[in-house]
Each structure stands twice: as C-alpha cells, then as structure tokens.
Amino acid sequence: MGSTLLRDATVLTVDSQNTVHPAGWLAMVDDRITGAGPMSTCPDDAGFDRVLSLPGHVVMPGLVNAHTHSAMILFRGRSEGHSLLTMEGWYNTIREPELSLLSSDIGPAVALSCAEMALSGTTTFCEQYFFADEIAAAVAEAGLRSVIAYGIVQLGDEARGDEELKNAAAFIERQRSGDGRIVPWFGPHAPYVDNSESLLRAEVDLAVEYGCGMHLHMACGPEDNEETLARYGLTATQALHRDGFFAGRVHAAHCLDLSDEDIAVFAAAPAASVAYCATAGLRSGREGMCPAVKLKAAGVVVALGTDNVAANNAYDMIAEMRVAGLVASHREGKAQPISSRELVRMTTIDGARALGLDHEIGSLEAGKAADVIAIDVSGPGYSEAPDIETLLVYSGSGRDVRHSWVAGEQLVADRKLLRRPLAEIKADYSATYQSFWSRVEAARERA
Template identity: 70%
Template sequence: MTRFLLKNATVLTVDAADTAYEKGWIAVEDGRIAALGPAGSEPEGFDAVQDLAGHLVMPGLVNAHTHSPMILFRGVAEGQSLLTMDGWYNAIREPELSLVAEDIPPAVALSCAEMLLSGTTTFCEQYFFADEIAGAVRKAGIRAVIAYGIVQLGDPEVGVRELARAEAFLASQRSADGRVIPWFGPHAPYVDNTAELLQAEVEIANKYGSGLHMHMAAGPEDNDVSLKLYGKTAAVALEETGFFNGRVHVAHCLDLSEEDIAVFARAPAASVAYCATAGLRSGREGICPVIDLRAAGVTVGIGTDNVAANNSYDMVQEMRVAGLVASHREGVAQPISSRDLIRMATIEGARALGLDHEIGSLEVGKSADIISIDMRGPGWSPTPDVETALVYSGSGRDVQNVWVQGEALVRDRALVRTQYETVRTEYEAAHHVFWARVQAAKMKAT
C-alpha cells in the first residue's frame, strides 16, 4: 500500500463548502485521498512526506473541451474564424484529410504534456483516430473522456462507416483504472450530422451508457440549418427527438436563446463547455450566456478548445479570459467570482463529464488528482484572496507538481514518465512529415 503526505500548503478543497486550510495537509493511500485537514492534525507513518510550504494545493484542472491531435494545427489559422463553416473547412478540414493514424500519438503526447505541465489532470476530447488518442492518453497517464468524432458532411456511407467504428471504440476502450472513458462525439447537429445519424448515435450511446459530446450554436450555420429544416433551433429540435434524455455535453453555445437555455435546464444531464478564448479569436459577436445558464441550474465547465483556435492549453489563463469575457458581456464587474471560476474549472467540469463522484474536489475517498502551484514567484504576493490571485495573476507555468490517482506525473515542473524533450523531438518529426504530406496533396490537386 503506497502512502504519502502533502503538508504545510494552502489547500483549496473545492468541496461543497469551499473549505480551505491555510497550512493544510492531504494524506494519500493507494491513489485515493485518505484524509485531509489543518496544520497540527497530520497523521504519521507515511512512506513519503512532501513539505509544500509556499504552494497552493488544489484539485487537478478539468479541460472541458479540446481536440488534442490538433496541436498539429497550432498557428495555422490566423485570420480564419474556426467557428464558421468556411473558416473551419479552409484552415482545418482540408489539411485534416491528409492525417494518418501514425500522426496522432506524437501530437497527443505533446498535448498531454502541455496539459499536465499546466495543471490539467482530466480533459474532454472529441476527434477522429480515437483509438490512437486513447493509446497516447494511457501512455501519458492523464485522465480523458474521449468522444469518437463523427463528421458526415452529407455522405451517408461515411455516416454508416463512422457509426460502426464509434461503436467498436465504445465497446473496447474503457480502461479499468478509469483514466480512459469512451464517449460519442457527433461534430455538430444537422450541419454535419444528419437527423437520422444523430438518432442512431443516441441509441448506441444509451446502449453503452456513454455520454455525447458535440459543438452547438458555435457558428451561424448551426441554427440556420435547423431553422430551415424544422423551423426550430438545433437545441429545441434535438430535445424533441429525445437527444437530451441522456448525458449531453456541448461546447461553445454562443447563440443560445432563452428557449435553448430552458432545454438545457430541463435535461437530466446536459452541460456546456465555455471556451472563451476560442470564441474571442473567432471574431463571432455571440458570447456564451454563462450567467443565464448557471442561473437556470445548468452545469458549465471551462475548456480551451483546440490549440489552432486558442494556441494554449493553460487552464489558469482560460479561467482569466472566461471571467473577463463574462464581465464584458454582462456589463458588470466580475459577474462570476474567482472562486466560481475555479469551481467551473474543477468540480463543475467533473460534473459535466459525470465524474464528480471521483474527481474535481479534494475530499476523502476521491481519486488523488491533485496539483500544487508555487506562489513564491513573480505575480504572487501576500493576499487575503488566493483564488483571485490564482485566476488573475497566476499562470499554468506556476504549476510544480501533478498527481493523477496518486501517481506523480509532474515533479518540480518536469514530466515523470518521460522527458519533455523526448516528447517534443518526436512531435517535431511527426509535424514535419504531416505538413509535407499536406503540401504534396495540394500540389497533386493542382
């Protein structure tokens, strides 16, 4: 039985009462939180004791929406709005057609490294090559909900093929340790997944008890298509088909109406991934109505989206942007408190993924998914409000240590399972090969 103790840190538990300890400790046994409390009450007899004086200790961050292989597209979408069909197709979809399975593991490995090094311990993925993503996730040790991405774009044969592959993924990839959780990932309703395909996806997801993760109300096309077909927004049309009867987790939601928000509020397990930076960079006028969603009782997590749209996996930075964008939308200073932004990036993200019983807060019995943040560097100074200091002055680069299920994956800002330099070198080779292939395909087409 592995037992270790973290002590002498500022501990944010993010439990229901937002309990915090000024010089707190956490005892971990066999990958789970065995006990925690204030200074002076620490138990004895541990295999290892780590003094984290000057550190903030909190639950690992939950990135509620991203596409990890798309690190291959970092920096290629300048001047393109990836939340419109034209921008996405021109900047991403065309070169994406040149992807092969061998491109994926090195890309996902670098994405996982960047997430871990900035404090993310769980992420929600939606993309193709889901088996290859799962393999890279297992190797990295991070936790991931992986939604098999389906883009049909009007081709019935593609829909049939991808549906079969997605079901095979659901049947085979759930890991015994809970670090890989397979879901369905229809890319977007009606725009690139037909009503018939969506219904088939729901039936298979229900069969396996899996969630559905998709984009919605991200670009003007989303509702344009459903309004033309049904005279209703996508959310309303989907509710009428029973789509919202199971767990549904939706990214972006920039153009939700009051009626759409009511659909989410009525659903038994519907949630939203708020991707503020991606929304801003897209140039879209719409901004996710986070305040209205939360007031209606809808769970809202925070996501980075892909790093072509965002260029960063830093969830501390993403919390900051999420707060600033909400202030701008509402015309009110800090309508979401720093404490609530942290909850959205931890326990609310976990709740959106149906994992709040396991992760998202530091509580006895939960998995020891824990991060420590060094508060002794530039940007940090004594403060009565450490949550605001983290959100508006901190950075993912302040993260020093990361544990997933009690396993140290980052120690003193270095990856433990492998060297970052190795991950980076392998990725650079894959990046070169992929873009050479894209260029060759362009030349052949002309």
C-alpha cells in the same frame, strides 16, 4: 504507489463548503485521497512513504479541460485570420489539411498535448476527434485521465456516417475494459451541419444503449440553426430536444448563440452541460459570447475548456479561467458576474460534474481519486490577497504548477515529467509535424 503526505501548504479543497486550509495537509494512499485538514491535525510524517513540505504552494484538485482536440496541436498557429467557428474557416483551415492525416501522426501529437496539459495543471480532459484508439493509447501512455468522444463527421456521406457509427460503438466496447482513466463516449461533431438528422437519432439510440455521454459542438454560428429554422421553425437545440437528444448525458461545446428557449432546454435536461471556451470564442471574431451567467443562473453545469490549440494556442487552464471571467464581465456589462471562486469550481468540480466524474475527481475529499496539483505561489506576481481563488485566477499561471498526481501517481515533479522526458516528446513531435505538413503541401500541389 504507496503513501504520500503533502504538508505546510494552502489546501484548496473545492468541497461543497469551499473549505480552504491556509496552512494545511493532504494525504494520499495508493490511488485515493485519505484526508486533508489544518496543520494542527496533520498526521505524523513517519506514517508515510513520502513527505513533501510545500510552503508557498497551493494544493488543489487537478484541473479539468472540458473541451479540446489534442491531436490538433499539429495545427497550432495555422488558423490566423480565420474563424474556426464558421463552416468556411473550419473546412478550409482544418478539414482540408486533415485529409492528409495518418494514424501514425496522432501519438506524437497527443503526447505533446498531454505533456503541456500535465505541466500546466490539467489532469483530466474531454476529447473529441478522429483516430480515437490512437488518442486513447497516447493518453494512457501519458497517464492522464480523459473522456474521449469518438468524433463523427458525416458531411452528407450517408455510408460514411453509418460506418463511423459502427466504429464508434466498437471503440466504446474496447475502451470500457481499461483502468478507468479512459472513459469512451460518442462525439457527433456538430448537429445538422455535418451530422444528418437520421445519424443523430442513431447516435442517441446507441448512447442510451451503452449508457455513455455525447460530446458535440453546438450553437457555434449561424449555420447551426439555418437548416432547422428553415425546416421546423426551431433552433438546432430545440430540434435536438424534440428528437430526444437531451434524454441522456449531453456535453455541448461553445454555445455562443443560445436563445433563452435553448437555455431552458439545457436546464430541463437531466444531464446537460456546456463547455465554455472563452479564448477560442474571442479569437473567432464572433459577436456572440457564451451566455455563461444565464446558463449558471438557470442551473446548467458550465465547465471551462480551451478548445483546440489552433483556436486557442495554449492549454493553460489558469489563463482560461481569467479570460472566462473577463469575457463574462464584458458580456454582462457588470464587474465579475462570475466570481473567482466560481471560476475555480468551473475548472475543477463543475468540469467533473459535466463529465459525470464528480464522484471520482474535482475536489480534495477522502475517498476520491488522488488527482492533485501543487502550484508555487511564492514567486513574482503573487502576494497576500483576501482569498486564494482571486490570486490564482487573476495573478496565476499554469507555468507555476510544480507537481501533479493522477490516481496517486506523480506525473510531474519539480516541473519535470516523470514518465517520459519533455525533450524526447518534442523531438518525436517535431519529426511528425514536418512530415504531416509536407504531405499537406504535396496534396495541395496535386489538387
């Protein structure tokens, strides 16, 4: 990969001091960042294989999408008028068509999702779905970084749950030998709603054995707590805590209905985090909103995610920062209870922390992986502002991302994908989309 110098840009490091170099540089050698600083300390261009002068750009860490289901791009626009955060809405709108999915559908769908993420500044995403091997192959081809949680849905079928647990363990074994861009986890879809208590305990035991994390949906709606309240007088969060679920790394998506006692469980856990999916929450029509401010005040790591693009319709994490800030203001009845700077951190270093990757990514610091993006802030909608974070969050767009690198490899240059043309990816996806929905309609006619 050689060496690259980015210069003459605003460098937003997101380090522990929130260092910003209004006129700065960043150096990458092979897959690592080797330095960053003000232009007064910029190294000589002659020492680098490639030099990019980027006036009017912000150079910052690649964005982390802390919760999505990339193959579900096939369902974009299919959930209008339905809440995917209810069992009825999810089952009828998503689960029933999913029964027609083939493994051959997954690659083209994930390829387009990865393309949209890369082009809008996401370099790492947390994934939970079926067909985990096919997802991993497509992500590897795209060059992004991903935590892939093998999705386990039991729905009362004990034999299915046992089989899926074995398959998940085998997936983790296979994926651990890669280059590090793919990190395998367990993915119980939702506690008690579609994973039984005995299966959840088995998942915890295996996660501890493998030393990997668990990614699940939690506190999405009333169904989550109905069984545990009836059986134990406890919320699902508290019941999971009782069963040792929070002993390892737990990354929970949505968390709309957390009580103060539930928040205390997350705060006391050694490695529990929340994926705050503000747009998906709003579109669901649920009254509840993730208590992100309370969670953060309690010391819980809160990252941002899009959820699937049936619930969101977009992968733009800059737009997601804006919505997350607005939702927090509305929920708390207070202007900007989460600052723009915090929102940027939630989409970079806090996303990395949630996934256990903050030693590698999330900030621009020497020794870390060279996961970097450059955003053009010279066009309409951008002007001088007191701080660059506010400009990005409330004026910015993922469509202004011009360049991106993962592990030092440039994946996007001048808004074009370098590994594979977008037109080719979209053509393959279009054929897959038509084939999949034709199968769904045929299955419905037979039913």
